[in-house]
Amino acid sequence: KKNIYLLPIFFISFAFITIGSKNSPLYLINDWYDAQAFMTMGKGLINGLIPYKDLFEQKGPILYFIYALANLISTKTFFGVYLIEIFSFTAFLAYVRKTIKLFFSDKYVYSSIMLLTFAILMLKPFGHGGAAEELCLPFFMYSIYSLFKYLKTGSITKREIFVNGLMAGIILWTKYTLLGFHFILAATYFFVEFFNKKYKKAFLSSLLFLAGMASISIPILIYFLIHGALKELFNVYFIINMTAYSRIDSTLTKIIKAFSLLGYNLITNIPFLIFIVIPLIYYAKKKLKLNIKGSKWIIFISLLFMGLGTFIGGTNYFYYSLIITPFMILGVLLLNRLFHKYNIRINVIRSISLFILLITALIQFSPNIYYTHLKKDDYAQFIFADIINKSKDKTIINYGVLDAGFYFTTETIPECYYFMRNNFSYENYPEMFDEQKRYVKQNRPHYVVTRTNYAFLEDENYKIIESFRQRYEDEYHVYYLYERMTK
Numbered sequence: 001k002k003n004i005y006l007l008p009i010f011f012i013s014f015a016f017i018t019i020g021s022k023n024s025p026l027y028l029i030n031d032w033y034d035a036q037a038f039m040t041m042g043k044g045l046i047n048g049l050i051p052y053k054d055l056f057e058q059k060g061p062i063l064y065f066i067y068a069l070a071n072l073i074s075t076k077t078f079f080g081v082y083l084i085e086i087f088s089f090t091a092f093l094a095y096v097r098k099t100i101k102l103f104f105s106d107k108y109v110y111s112s113i114m115l116l117t118f119a120i121l122m123l124k125p126f127g128h129g130g131a132a133e134e135l136c137l138p139f140f141m142y143s144i145y146s147l148f149k150y151l152k153t154g155s156i157t158k159r160e161i162f163v164n165g166l167m168a169g170i171i172l173w174t175k176y177t178l179l180g181f182h183f184i185l186a187a188t189y190f191f192v193e194f195f196n197k198k199y200k201k202a203f204l205s206s207l208l209f210l211a212g213m214a215s216i217s218i219p220i221l222i223y224f225l226i227h228g229a230l231k232e233l234f235n236v237y238f239i240i241n242m243t244a245y246s247r248i249d250s251t252l253t254k255i256i257k258a259f260s261l262l263g264y265n266l267i268t269n270i271p272f273l274i275f276i277v278i279p280l281i282y283y284a285k286k287k288l289k290l291n292i293k294g295s296k297w298i299i300f301i302s303l304l305f306m307g308l309g310t311f312i313g314g315t316n317y318f319y320y321s322l323i324i325t326p327f328m329i330l331g332v333l334l335l336n337r338l339f340h341k342y343n344i345r346i347n348v349i350r351s352i353s354l355f356i357l358l359i360t361a362l363i364q365f366s367p368n369i370y371y372t373h374l375k376k377d378d379y380a381q382f383i384f385a386d387i388i389n390k391s392k393d394k395t396i397i398n399y400g401v402l403d404a405g406f407y408f409t410t411e412t413i414p415e416c417y418y419f420m421r422n423n424f425s426y427e428n429y430p431e432m433f434d435e436q437k438r439y440v441k442q443n444r445p446h447y448v449v450t451r452t453n454y455a456f457l458e459d460e461n462y463k464i465i466e467s468f469r470q471r472y473e474d475e476y477h478v479y480y481l482y483e484r485m486t487k
Contacts, residue, residue: 006090009113010086012114012117013093014086015359016118016121016358016362021085021368022128022129022130023035023085024129025077026372027078028371031404033403034130035081035131038059038067040408040414041067042065042068043067043075044414045071046068047413051229055414055417055419056236056422058237058240058241059237060173060175060176061233061237062174063132075411088138089134089137089138092137093113093116095142095144096116099141099145099148100112102145103289104333104340108335110351112335116275116331118358119275120271121362122365123272124269125325127322128368131319132175133178136174136178136323137326139171140181142164142167143167146163146164147298150188151291152289152291156189158208161205168209168212170216173217176237177309180305180306181303184301185302189205189206190205244422244428254313254314258312262321265320265324269321272328275330276303276328278331278334283330284296306327378470379470381406381408382409387481388410388412393446395447396412397420397445397447398420398421399440400451401449402422404449406449415444416439418432418435451478451480452478452480464482
């Protein structure tokens with residue numbers, strides 16, 4: 001009974017994710033390269049392969065553990081990812097509600113949550129579904145709720161600080177560039193108490209926060225130590241990530257670029273403009289009912305640091321800015337303030353009508369809805385799989401291209417360490433390109449898949465046996481299937 005409020009939140013999450021995410025049963029396949037790579041890594045994990053040691057991919061290990069769980073649920077579909085998405089988004093919305101209730105009653109909470117959910121799934125950064133940023137949303141939302149609670153009441157329990165450390169630890173081992181917000185969060189707990197001359201409490205908060213991070217980090221480090229892959233973990237996840245994307249820019253130039261990209265994403269994505277930028281301007285002059293001095297600056301700086309960590313590399317992939325979604329709570333609070341101020345009447349009938357309206361709009365305008373109409377004959381992944389699955393030797397490689405889903409549709413596990421081409425340039429990481437060429441020269445894979453705009457295979461031992469032109473996002477590409485010629 002105490003948690004009965006989760007039922008409508010779960011239903012909202014279920015309905016919107018089902019329509020807006022390519023992982024749902026409404027879609028044949030999630031053809032997003034990153035989701036496919038995570039799925040391949042997850043499948044490798046449950047088949048005894050160790051990330052970074054046996055397969056090369058540069059995201060964090062927790063993401064692969066999540067996709068390994070998804071593979072345990074279903075290896076032939078993305079249904080496992082879909083279920084994880086629903087529960088993850090439900091947890092995110094649950095802490096959105098708790099944040100609203102710090103300031104307002106339940107009167108408009110579900111209407112606000114529906115509007116927020118619709119806005120998020122209409123975001124271009126939401127993309128195909130299943131991104132690391134999306135799966136991190138509940139961890140960020142818990143911490144943002146804790147921050148607002150602390151700024152409002154001036155108090156926080158030891159347990160809450162420790163749990164925030166846990167959240168930071170999860171993010172550290174999922175995608176460490178997203179840690180900017182938690183850096184400010186930990187600093188806030190420390191400095192507010194320190195300047196209030198509560199020195200013991202200040203230092204204890206830092207120790208508890210670090211203890212929470214350590215509680216996540218130690219089991220992960222032990223796992224890789226046991227499997228003899230600790231060196232590979234640090235080399236790939238940290239060193240290569242820091243260097244393979246690198247550009248010859250000064251630190252100041254990188255910071256300026258990062259803030260520029262943050263501003264660009266906030267202004268060009270309409271939901272961010274409405275739910276973050278306008279509320280920031282509004283609350284710059286109006287009271288936010290927070291009691292700790294400098295609260296508005298703390299919120300603003302935490303947003304800046306989140307953007308700094310996300311965009312410091314100078315790149316702006318469409319899904320990067322999804323991580324600032326939790327700051328849309330500012331718009332939700334503003335909506336509730338306006339609803340209460342003008343005493344907007346929201347009854348059950350109007351709530352249901354709003355739900356139907358937003359679901360209908362999502363069906364009409366979701367960037368992914370086009371793909372619900374496609375059949376297997378519209379995907380190179382399934383067409384090529386029909387050919388490959390007839391062969392006794394099903395070894396394949398994504399040559400010069402990201403994981404496009406051919407490991408998934410053929411239900412194969414890569415035999416090559418560099419099973420795809422990551423988003424690195426040859427100048428920054430030549431080993432990956434050279435090794436893929438070596439695999440082909442040694443005739444290791446029986447089948448090779450390439451794609452226009454990336455690579456054309458030039459090897460006398462392979463011939464093209466199939467090609468297929470296919471839409472991906474807003475472009476069309478041709479996929480080529482090569483087969484090794486028998487000698």
